[in-house]
Amino acid sequence: MSKVPPLSRQVLSNLELFRGLSTAALDDVVASASTRAFARDFRVFNQGETRVRAHVLIDGWIRISQSGSDGAQIVVRFIGPGDIFGAISLFTDRRYPADADTLTDATEVSWSDRALLDLMNNHPQIAINAVRIVGQRLQEAQHRVRELATQRAERRVAHALLRLLRQVGTTTSRGIVIRFPLRRKDIADIAGTTLYSASRILSAWERAGWLKTLDRRIVVQSLSDLMRIAEDESGQDITPLPP
Amino acid sequence: MSKVPPLSRQVLSNLELFRGLSTAALDDVVASASTRAFARDFRVFNQGETRVRAHVLIDGWIRISQSGSDGAQIVVRFIGPGDIFGAISLFTDRRYPADADTLTDATEVSWSDRALLDLMNNHPQIAINAVRIVGQRLQEAQHRVRELATQRAERRVAHALLRLLRQVGTTTSRGIVIRFPLRRKDIADIAGTTLYSASRILSAWERAGWLKTLDRRIVVQSLSDLMRIAEDESGQDITPLPP
Structure with missing residues (x-):
């Protein structure tokens, strides 16, 4: 200081x-x-x-x-x-x-x-x-x-990321970057889920090529997939399964 | 009007x-x-x-x-x-x-x-x-x-009732009365759970003699049991099972 x-x-x-x-x-x-x-x-x-x-x-x-x-x-x-x-x-x-x-x-x-x-x-x-x-x-x-009262964890994580992208996202040639470093624990906390669930969901999305982590910043590469999950009302998980 | x-x-x-x-x-x-x-x-x-x-x-x-x-x-x-x-x-x-x-x-x-x-x-x-x-x-x-992010449904219902009792409870000879009519759906909504879960929890508490409904108002008869559930951190349901 x-x-x-x-x-x-x-x-x-x-x-x-x-x-x-x-x-x-x-x-x-x-x-x-x-x-x-x-x-x-x-x-x-x-x-x-x-x-x-x-x-x-x-x-x-x-x-x-x-x-x-x-x-x-x-x-x-x-x-x-x-x-x-x-x-x-x-x-x-x-x-x-x-x-x-x-x-x-x-x-x-x-x-x-x-x-x-x-x-x-x-x-x-x-x-x-x-x-x-x-x-x-x-x-x-x-x-x-x-x-929190009405949506399942996967959808809440998608909403949390979309909210962050709206507030603090910058479009770059690599995708939309969240402009400050985030831990997986931070994502879990704002989505109101456990670190275990948030990690599982984010890892699946990374494997699917929807996002990645560069220099401790999250880079979203498929906004449309995140939006599809955020809007889905079927109540079923639609994240791709691990290979 | x-x-x-x-x-x-x-x-x-x-x-x-x-x-x-x-x-x-x-x-x-x-x-x-x-x-x-x-x-x-x-x-x-x-x-x-x-x-x-x-x-x-x-x-x-x-x-x-x-x-x-x-x-x-x-x-x-x-x-x-x-x-x-x-x-x-x-x-x-x-x-x-x-x-x-x-x-x-x-x-x-x-x-x-x-x-x-x-x-x-x-x-x-x-x-x-x-x-x-x-x-x-x-x-x-x-x-x-x-x-909502950290507690299970039963504990949230107990918290919701305790909050209402603090705001709008009146002590009577029959117990502490919530001063306006509430549907089970209202309790479910403020606790962030389903009508099904809230009904199951409230019915169990009624059977245990912890609360009852009189003239569409909820009357709490065992504040200490509600407080015990609100404070419990074991993560296990402690509501008495139906007989």
């Missing part, structure tokens, strides 16, 4: 949380911001920690993962450039609800709880933007609830 | 969305509110409908349920007195994300999208309250995701 120069109004005005603000308002936002840079595999905050701040990622990737009282863990989401994280706890029980770990080198900007509330009171558009951002995440979470 | 008299400042000041507002601000809120009364089994809005409003339930109970493109349906939540519903869509894609049906006679108050945005811009505390409410729901949804 190292100190980096403060951010410009220009960078902040492109963030969804500060969309639609006047120049004067953006100056207020800049004035109370702190910027930090992290190396890969750095723990930004721990689940349960109480000195909460509102964070926005400027650059890099972060994994948010949550453990239950029974020890079971899920990946809540991956945070990319422009996304807020850790901020909702300022409004609820003032404890971070999850762990945050960098997946790559990363730069964040953050505000104290007091600074964010002052900004929202002086510039209500920030609070309105926050309702929209949190509302979108709530809709996504409800979508995941429905998938 | 019938027209009912407009609500008082007093009633609104008790709602979480309007917590901490001045008398003048509450007068603004009252001025743009519409109040409606519904009979039981009334469809308040349909999933996909675009003329969205921000709703707060004053009295009664409402079920919010969502269908996927594959037809699979889940109960998203039960709305009780004081809860907001349908309001998040004003900030996202401006379509109701789910159906809302009354479970009992009910009274709501609602605001147009324009009126709510004006209120939030003039009284930022309303937007800050909304971030807190939506943030709490997001945390609950992530909790459900973790349960």
Whole structure:
């Protein structure tokens, strides 16, 4: 973790949380911001920690993962450039609800709880933007609830990959690449299945030539096969069997 | 559906969305509110409908349920007195994300999208309250995701009942009563299991004397047995077998 120069109004005005603000308002936002840079595999905050701040990622990737009282863990989401994280706890029980770990080198900007509330009171558009951002995440979470409640593992893994491709896929000559390193355990966690099942499914898809792993990134080579599995309602596994 | 008299400042000041507002601000809120009364089994809005409003339930109970493109349906939540519903869509894609049906006679108050945005811009505390409410729901949804991803059906049904008891349970001489009528399908939907599994589990618990159904309400008679199942991590079914 190292100190980096403060951010410009220009960078902040492109963030969804500060969309639609006047120049004067953006100056207020800049004035109370702190910027930090992290190396890969750095723990930004721990689940349960109480000195909460509102964070926005400027650059890099972060994994948010949550453990239950029974020890079971899920990946809540991956945070990319422009996304807020850790901020909702300022409004609820003032404890971070999850762990945050960098997946790559990363730069964040953050505000104290007091600074964010002052900004929202002086510039209500920030609070309105926050309702929209949190509302979108709530809709996504409800979508995941429905998938988990109603779909079998193979279909959920296909949905999880398609969601990642939409959010963070880049088309290259080799296929569509997910832009940050993912473990099979991450895929299992976001699809809500076991590491064993996710590995079995991903290995079968690799053998079928639908995807491969290059430099720790997943590269999807047959989007149409993944979409066919995501849409299939027969309830039967349609992954090719091992030879 | 019938027209009912407009609500008082007093009633609104008790709602979480309007917590901490001045008398003048509450007068603004009252001025743009519409109040409606519904009979039981009334469809308040349909999933996909675009003329969205921000709703707060004053009295009664409402079920919010969502269908996927594959037809699979889940109960998203039960709305009780004081809860907001349908309001998040004003900030996202401006379509109701789910159906809302009354479970009992009910009274709501609602605001147009324009009126709510004006209120939030003039009284930022309303937007800050909304971030807190939506943030709490997001945390609950992530909790459900973790349960669905990691727990077996019996444990999820126990968790779903315990959550309902905490939210809407009343202690009576006969046990703890869930205060609105629930179908077995509702329990299955919120626990993310099939009607068949939920019925099998609930019937076994009835035979064991842990709960019963009186006047379409579930009455829990052995909280400790439900808690034992909710906490069990052995992965084995511990519900008593049918005689």
